[in-house]
Amino acid sequence: MWAPLLALALSACATAGPDYRPPEKSAATAPAAQGAFLSAQDSRFSNAELPDYWWRLYDDPRLDALVEQALAANTDLRVADANLSAAQAVLREAEAERTIGTTLSGGATLARPSGTAESLPGVVGYDLGLSASYPLDLNGRIRRAIEASAADVETVAAARDYVRVSVAAATARAYAQVCAANYSLAVNRRVVALQRETLNATQRLFKGGRGTAFDVSRAQAAVDASEAGLPAFAAQRQAGLYLLATLLGRAPADYPKDVEDCAALPMLQAAMPVGDGAALIRRRPDIRQAERGIAADTARVGVATADLYPQIGIGGSLGLAGPLRSAGSGASFGMSLGPLLSWSFPNRPVVRARIAQADAQVQADLARFDGTVLEALRQAETALESYRRHADQTAALDRARDSAGVSAAQAGKLFRFGRGDFLSLLDAQRSLANAEASAAAARVQLVQDQIAIFLALGGGWS
Template sequence: MSLRTVRGGLLALLLPMTACVSGPDYHLPASAVAASPRAARAFVSGQEASFSHDAPPDRWWQLYGDPQLDAYVREALAANTDLRAADANLRRASATVLEYRARGAVQAEVDASGTLTHAGGYTQASAPQSYALGLHLSYALDLAGGIRRGIEAANANAEAVAAARDQVRVVVAAAVTRAYLQVCTSNHTLTATQQVLAIQHATLEATRRLAAGGRGTNFDVSRAGAAVNRSAAGIPHLLAERQAALFELAALMGRLPADYPRAAEACPQPPELEQALPVGDGWQLLQRRPDIRAAERSLAAATAMIGAETAGLYPQITLGASSGVAGTPAHLLSADGFGASIGPVLSWHWPNRRVAKARIAAASANADTTLASFDGVVLQALRQTETALSACTQELERERSLAQARGDAARAAGQAQQLYRFGRIDFLDVLSAQAALADAESALATSRAQRIDRQMDLFLSLGGGWTASSPAEGVAR
């Protein structure tokens, strides 16, 4: 076989490679859950009148119209320790992208050496000395596109890390809002408990006066005192809950516990939403949630890695150039001491390509695993949102019923006191009515706190709270 035939065959093999990149180009698989039109529909549980189909704003906590809450969220997003760690992870991922891009650039290497000849184990004073200084340049042609696929994978991984950082922002914003509203709810519940306690104290004093005047018994006094103590016992628990929420708020804002925001401590009651809660639809959810975007970008990176491994099936050609000087000090700068070379270097793992094929199979399996994880994230997001919508709807209904029950209990307690003063009922009925009022206040306060918690769960599942840059590529439209 002539040299011309070998050279022609090599060129015939390499020329097609210059026009393509190895491995599959990424696109969202048609089988992905996110590509299904059913995933983009309106939410099944979002038909309650308190919900709207408008897309939720990015800064959803501003729907509460509380400037103090807005300030706390801003501070937390600037100082939260989890966000600082997420920012550092993003910087590391960006550095990896730069590393992969550098592999496609010209590589330079400088080396220098010096030797001193020894004779008979001893250094001779007149022994010859020689030195060498060289510069080597190399450039990988990347005909099969392995480096380009590596850069593509690194970029997608960096975008996944950026989405993970955005997810931390979502969690932090929701946690700050939840902690602040917990403080306000505890204060509101504390006020209601103290109002019931004041009524029971008044009943106790009236009972003592009646007993002193012969119209009551010590047994009535004891029962009234027990009711007072039972209600008073709930106050320390409310104070502890409020303080725990304040400490949580401080930690989220990057503060020491002793530096918790004192202004929040005086919040009289939780702010209410100023409009119907906007929830959007499935398509908007798929575009908005950072964890979905992170999973989709991870799938893109895994797909690119198939191409990076596929490039190992083809020859790798590197253009190299070297120049330098070498010799004794007397001849170092002479023409005899100078040398240079230039030419391509070809490497090819052939015919033993089983290693490359095994790596391709592993990369393909990893892409399948990542697709399954992506589908799982989408299903989980839709499930969480539907569950949160349903729970929020039911808690709203429960709170409405408990508010009516609390109003009925308050009227009954007032009526019982009047009837008792006129001798129409006995003292046990008064205590029962007041106990029912205390229970109704407690149940309403608990429901209000749970309703706020359900709202936080819903906002968290909707995935707002990060500054949008670009939606997840290829997600269902």
Template sequence: MTRLALLLGAASLLAGCAGSLATDHPRSNLPHAPAATGRFQSAANGPFSPEPVPGAWWRLYRDDRLDALVTEALAANTDLRVAAANIERARALLAETADARRAQVSLSGGASLSRPEGTGADLPGQVGYDAGIGISYELDIVGRLRHLIEAAEADTEAAQAAYDLTRITVAANVVGAYVDACAAGEEKETAERSLALQEESLALTRELFQRGRGTALDITRAETLVEQLRAPIPAFEAARQNALYRLAVLLGRPPAEFPKELAECRTPPRLNSLLPVGDGAALIRRRPDIRAAERTLAAAGARVGVAVADLYPRVQLGGSAGLTGLAADLGEGQAFRMSLGPLISWTFPNQAAARARIKAAEATEKAALARFDGTVLTALSEVEVALNTYARELERHAALEAARDRAATAATQAEQLQRLGRGTSLSVLDAQRTLASAEAALAASTAQLASEQVALFLALGGGWETGVQAQGQAQAQGAGQPGA
């Protein structure tokens, strides 16, 4: 017992020096920088609200059909099933790592047959046996097990963040496919309306020609415009059908089982209120990819601690008891064996490999910090770009709407002048061509606005929350402090 106490005391003394060799964990200042945590610059002069982004942001459209599609996708999407399996794997590895802190029990047993050298194979041999039980427990003197568990916990939380990222991506893709299908239907309807008007104009041009008030050239020009307006319609139909196929796969269905009720959708969802965008601080807390990067950084920091622990002795307390001997002597006292004591393993003085592993772990941690900073900067940039693009598209949409209205007025005036004999068919065709072009551009802008709304909400990172926000949502606020 005196020797045991001396050995444990020496190991504890060596462990007391461990902290002096551990490097300081690198920290990131980005999550606390005023330029990163304040209001978004591009939100200053646009239709945006500083209110927090709602978790189920797609409900802002007040479209029950869309809500049902997102709910179905979040329950059946295959990418989410993969992400959920990755969480299960990470939790299992965490449980395996945490088990190292418990006492380990082992059972052993075996039998053997031996014959004296030189005896014949027909002579009887001696049957021996060995059976025992062993118990061991590692003393976590320098924190090796603690750091291993911290790393496994961070890996599990990173897997959860990856699941949340997949969730918001699936939700955004569902809304995007829904928007694309309905927007293509609207563009097709606009093109068909313009085509119908031009076909009426063609009929009028033919009638005027028969009355001697036009030429064959007027008819040819009108027929050309009809075909030009007919040409985009198949492309719009293809775009709508392809969006429905994408939607079916997002819902976990074969492409042929797309929602049939959307085949006639002609009105993409619209928001008539200010878009809630929050601020930079909320973005850093909310975006799952930032949280995943921070948890990866924390895991890298914990593994530096594991590498440093390899510089010091690893102490295990253990004992074993059993029976060993010949089968003929089974049950006799001399067959009993027992051992008790510490087991100390140490690579000293050959520590070059251990120090190399520390340098490698520190380099991995530096790379994780750089990735974390890059993820934060990318997130901020994506939001600013999405805000700016959406605001400018709104301005463009307003201008296109005004142009469409003026083109419609000009077309009406040209037709009236032609009926009164004061205008030419060429001026009517030009006015109608301008109107058709203006309506097509306005419809395309409407579709673009809807798509950019989805891109903005995706950049803002909304959609992964389920009721109470996940436990790890605020962890990125302490990024760069993996050892905390």
């Protein structure tokens, strides 16, 4: 009777389910995905690989220190590290399934034959046993479960790496926000100082009989309007400082005081290294996370398939049993050794349905992997294109600011020498104020675009 069962068990000796292979025909392997970025055909970019620690390209010691502190203390990263530890514990649990299992049992009984007088003592018996078993895993169920758990660990590790990428970028953005607020504040204060000079000149002319009260009030209104915008920059700076504190795992009141006076925008010293599509696919942690998810669920197909076959192991037991008075005698000792066959005669349609579910999950994972790759490429191209266009816009706004400065200076001279009217002077200064503000905002946006590129390229982990 055992022959058919053993034959069936031996037929499952090959590991159940398909072996995992990286997807060969996918969005990641398409030539268009592997090549150079369309939006990086510009002297502002280079084909060099993006360094892991991209923030060092700014050559700013304060930024370097902030990012390192954030990567060491950020609460989201602590959660990601704990998730990784949990996944590693699950893997150890799966690996422990293929070790020897032992069971120790013991008991005592008091037996009295029926009809015996109640005053007579009964017979005290005992039972001690030790059994051990080792799963042969002929169908590879445990092996596939370990493969799945190992891939899950790598999936969680990739998720942790993506958190690192996000934390590094968020820290750089918060630092840039503080510096940008101070930079914009300084630019607008220069505009206010220029307008105040005009106000003082207008007041002197009015006192000398060469101006009107209307001119003075208009000059005062221009100063007041420009000064009204200054508190907003101070609020932006403080918001950036509070955000930095949170990213560093601190209370808002414990924000980094040494960053408070940052006034210069972070500047790249050379062309931005962006690599190509193939480098992005290798580097982006979310792409690796999606690929490892395929591997894990492919192994789970094997776990489901193994339920079609019996579970076989080797086991043995040692035991002592009998009346307590004969304890230790040879008659009380017993042992057994032999194969243990466990098969619940599964409902095969149910098992087949579970296999089909696992197969469908793999197909969904493949689609998700392609979507992740395409989205990563889209984000990179969009970030690069945005930076290119904003760089061109910044250059144009710088020229407009310079022209507005020349115009305002000329209008001031004409007004002081009585050859120009006050309204023309105010219009020129208003144009200068708008041009200064627009040029400053464009430079701030340019720094944010650079950080968006580094984020899209997946830099920040090694």
